Amino acid sequence: MAYLPALYLKQKDALDARDMTSWLEDELQVLLASIPDQDPDGVHYYKRFSQAWKLPAEKLAALRDLTAWRERICRQRDVPRNRVLRNQALIDIVYKWPTSEYALSQIDDIHPRAVRQDGATILSYLKMAKILLRPVRRNPLCSRLAMTGISR
Numbered sequence: 001m002a003y004l005p006a007l008y009l010k011q012k013d014a015l016d017a018r019d020m021t022s023w024l025e026d027e028l029q030v031l032l033a034s035i036p037d038q039d040p041d042g043v044h045y046y047k048r049f050s051q052a053w054k055l056p057a058e059k060l061a062a063l064r065d066l067t068a069w070r071e072r073i074c075r076q077r078d079v080p081r082n083r084v085l086r087n088q089a090l091i092d093i094v095y096k097w098p099t100s101e102y103a104l105s106q107i108d109d110i111h112p113r114a115v116r117q118d119g120a121t122i123l124s125y126l127k128m129a130k131i132l133l134r135p136v137r138r139n140p141l142c143s144r145l146a147m148t149g150i151s152r
Contacts, residue, residue, distance in 0.1 A: 042071025051091055059094040062129035066090055069125060073118070085114060085122075097126060 015021045039045060045067040046052055052063060070084050077084070085093075089109040098104040101119040105112060 039071075042068045045071055049087065049091065055094065058129050058133040059097070061133050062097075062126050063090060063094045065125045065129060066093065066122065069121065084118070085110070089114075093122065093126070098123065099126075 012021070015024055043064065046060070046064040049063065049067075052060060055063060066085075067090060070081060070090070073084050074081050081087075086109045089107065092107045092109060093104070096103075096107055098107065101115055101123065104110060104119050104122060105115045
């Protein structure tokens with residue numbers, strides 16, 4: 001990494017000497033414009049977590065929603081993902097499932113600024129995941145009767 005600034009200066013000088021700097025900038029703009037954003041909303045980012053396969057459904061839903069939210073926030077604030085929440089912090093949140101901002105602040109890797117700024121939003125995503133994926137209780141007797149074709 002230490003050699004990159006010197007390499008940049010050499011390349012820049014070579015391009016300037018050949019009067020090709022504007023050409024390079026134009027080519028790079030065309031190249032960047034042609035790269036499709038495979039996940040513009042960030043809804044599939046959670047699949048990059050190697051720990052996700054062992055999460056129960058509600059925790060997986062929370063991880064999915066929190067990573068998508070983080071992607072949106074990063075783009076709005078124009079900051080890297082880790083500035084909002086680190087990946088490990090997201091995993092810790094869904095494993096520990098805090099129910100208050102104080103409990104959220106006790107999780108390692110969560111900056112106090114993140115709790116102040118986004119704590120209520122993070123907790124709301126956890127609550128929504130729990131509500132939306134609450135298991136439906138079925139009456140076993142009704143299920144067996146339905147299988148036999150007998151109605152109540």
